Amino acid sequence: MGIESKGLSRRTFLTGAIAATTGGILAASGCAPTTSASGEPAVDGAMAETGSEEMPASSKQIPKKFDIDMANVEPIEAIGEPATYDYETDILVIGYGNGGTNAALTGLLRGCSVMAMERSTRDNWCEHGGTVFPVIFGEPSWVEEMGLPDWSEETIKQFVTSRTTEKLSKQDFDAAVNFYKNCPLAFQQIQDLGEGCAFFRNRGIDSWTKAPCFTPLNDNLSEGGSVTYPWVNKYFAVENVICKRSEEKGLQVLWGTPATNLIVDSSGAVVGARGVDAEGNVVYVRAKATIDCVGGFAANHDMIAYYGFTDDVCGCNVQGLNDDGAGMRMCQGAGAGVRGLPRMDCVADCGLDTLELGLPWNLIYQCPTITDKYVSSYIDPSIFIARQPHSLRVNKYGYRYVGEDASWADKVFYGAKQPEKHVFVIMDSNMREKFEEIYVGDRNGICEYPITEDRMIYFSDDDIRPLPDWEIGLNKSVEDGLTIKANTLEELAEKLGINVDNFLETVENYNAMCAAGEDTEFGKGADFLYPIVDAPFYGMERKGGLVWVAPGGVPCDKDLHVLDEVGNVIPGLFAGANDAALTNVTSGDPKCKGVLPIGAGYALTVGYMAANTAADEIGAGTLSADPVTIGASGEVDEATAATEAARSAMCTSCHAAPSRANFASMNEEEIVDMFTTNHDGISVDEETAKLFAEYAAS
Numbered sequence: 001m002g003i004e005s006k007g008l009s010r011r012t013f014l015t016g017a018i019a020a021t022t023g024g025i026l027a028a029s030g031c032a033p034t035t036s037a038s039g040e041p042a043v044d045g046a047m048a049e050t051g052s053e054e055m056p057a058s059s060k061q062i063p064k065k066f067d068i069d070m071a072n073v074e075p076i077e078a079i080g081e082p083a084t085y086d087y088e089t090d091i092l093v094i095g096y097g098n099g100g101t102n103a104a105l106t107g108l109l110r111g112c113s114v115m116a117m118e119r120s121t122r123d124n125w126c127e128h129g130g131t132v133f134p135v136i137f138g139e140p141s142w143v144e145e146m147g148l149p150d151w152s153e154e155t156i157k158q159f160v161t162s163r164t165t166e167k168l169s170k171q172d173f174d175a176a177v178n179f180y181k182n183c184p185l186a187f188q189q190i191q192d193l194g195e196g197c198a199f200f201r202n203r204g205i206d207s208w209t210k211a212p213c214f215t216p217l218n219d220n221l222s223e224g225g226s227v228t229y230p231w232v233n234k235y236f237a238v239e240n241v242i243c244k245r246s247e248e249k250g251l252q253v254l255w256g257t258p259a260t261n262l263i264v265d266s267s268g269a270v271v272g273a274r275g276v277d278a279e280g281n282v283v284y285v286r287a288k289a290t291i292d293c294v295g296g297f298a299a300n301h302d303m304i305a306y307y308g309f310t311d312d313v314c315g316c317n318v319q320g321l322n323d324d325g326a327g328m329r330m331c332q333g334a335g336a337g338v339r340g341l342p343r344m345d346c347v348a349d350c351g352l353d354t355l356e357l358g359l360p361w362n363l364i365y366q367c368p369t370i371t372d373k374y375v376s377s378y379i380d381p382s383i384f385i386a387r388q389p390h391s392l393r394v395n396k397y398g399y400r401y402v403g404e405d406a407s408w409a410d411k412v413f414y415g416a417k418q419p420e421k422h423v424f425v426i427m428d429s430n431m432r433e434k435f436e437e438i439y440v441g442d443r444n445g446i447c448e449y450p451i452t453e454d455r456m457i458y459f460s461d462d463d464i465r466p467l468p469d470w471e472i473g474l475n476k477s478v479e480d481g482l483t484i485k486a487n488t489l490e491e492l493a494e495k496l497g498i499n500v501d502n503f504l505e506t507v508e509n510y511n512a513m514c515a516a517g518e519d520t521e522f523g524k525g526a527d528f529l530y531p532i533v534d535a536p537f538y539g540m541e542r543k544g545g546l547v548w549v550a551p552g553g554v555p556c557d558k559d560l561h562v563l564d565e566v567g568n569v570i571p572g573l574f575a576g577a578n579d580a581a582l583t584n585v586t587s588g589d590p591k592c593k594g595v596l597p598i599g600a601g602y603a604l605t606v607g608y609m610a611a612n613t614a615a616d617e618i619g620a621g622t623l624s625a626d627p628v629t630i631g632a633s634g635e636v637d638e639a640t641a642a643t644e645a646a647r648s649a650m651c652t653s654c655h656a657a658p659s660r661a662n663f664a665s666m667n668e669e670e671i672v673d674m675f676t677t678n679h680d681g682i683s684v685d686e687e688t689a690k691l692f693a694e695y696a697a698s
Contacts, residue, residue, distance in 0.1 A: 099577025099607030280641030294327025382477030398502030403522030415544025
């Protein structure tokens, strides 16, 4: 018996059945339904049909609190030295992403031997996070444009003072000055690698003149580059070029080998790390300097909740599944403290409410035209479309609540204040005409440039593929029930659950303002005033905000030494990438600008700084190591290998958007097994999984 014959439509299955099923996703993740004072589930009066029975709409409600599994939060204890090491090196980099690649390159250029431990395999390395808008403070053209006399230490001090309204401690101030002093040097080092590592100044948004954003320019595909496209190519292409140049200089990357514990000697100094490869073989690496370059914990729901980022995580995870907080937790296990949390530099608009849809909270999206690759759902074309400023935005009551061309911070800030934090983006059928009229020339808005098939995404040295055209993505989104299509505005409002009368009045008023060329409600620019008039109409239900970057809180001094709980340096341990908390000044409030950026530019710079400090101390002899025995330990860690195998399977199955195409190569038993396997505290009971398997097979 299939889903339809059991009375579950596709949309009600995705949005209701899983959440309503005893032992389903919400129960498995420790989430209890919202209840009234009487103890009965709270309802809003609406009922959802489920065949012969009716199910209260509370099945769609999202719990506002989550139980926290402290096993995913607590420190990962360091271990003592083994009798035998497998490798010995000057510098060990843990996490080979944005910060890790530049840390490794820096160490090599300084004459050190360098190894890296990376959880991803070489083939799926594209899974980690990154952005294509590194911020290069101190770049000459920007210094001139800002009217600064130079980028001297005195100028930098004045700049740091202007960056935040918070009072800075001497340590924070000195650390920020050192960061901005090194920022242009870190990027120049990459550009000096030559072809495939150039950047160009992006001037798409006026406010960026205050923070110079550069996009990797890699138009020579034979060199491993990609067609320039903001916020989609990310940093994959440049990182691959850095990796290639670094390997030519002697870098050894242990692919598919996540670090599991730091190693400390009898004095408490960090002298390397233990890891486990995909086959379960234990690997011990001895190092004079160990640099944690894991990118924070955007993929660790429990840490996000524990450290106070948000109580209702939702939407797509722009970071990779590798950013699971293991680096920070290993540093804690070696004695490191925690500071500066929550730190969140950016917020993103129009993410999916994945928990309500019965999907993993850190959903990974499968592109329709690259069906064997999985990337952040942040590039889902329907999410890009939902961010367009020429749309109409309303809340559940059918009223407009913000100017659609407002800043991201404002759109998230005001969207989060709407009923259930849900917002609705409305468009009509003339999307292509509007895209062609608006998005011409050099304008490259953040996640507002519609994806077209001539845009490419880079995966490996010989694997460059087109992204799906936005129309393909839109059709897939409609098919998956993530975008609603209707022939009339009344029908659209009913399907979305919006107050119909209010909505029709809002559209009428909005269209009148479009005709007059002036938004008298929110002041949206006339260039984006397009009426909603031509059927079919499209509506996208989205969340008002989501955690985008959840950087770690590993405390560091200005030279990236990791500090213990009272501020003492832990010998041999450094932090780079987004794990490194150089200052206590946070930017968790979208209305408050932190003293330092977070993201690719930050990661690349602190990775560079950490490796330079390590190289200085190795050269001076202050970081040294006694000779050790080198030889395979022969140890096997089957439990860790099994965890990594399950994680790898998750990346290529249940983290994909719900689509029949995703399960074409799977039989019913495999699909059921996939959905009943618990990961991230989320699982589905067998009966519901069988329903989905029958649906997918049909």
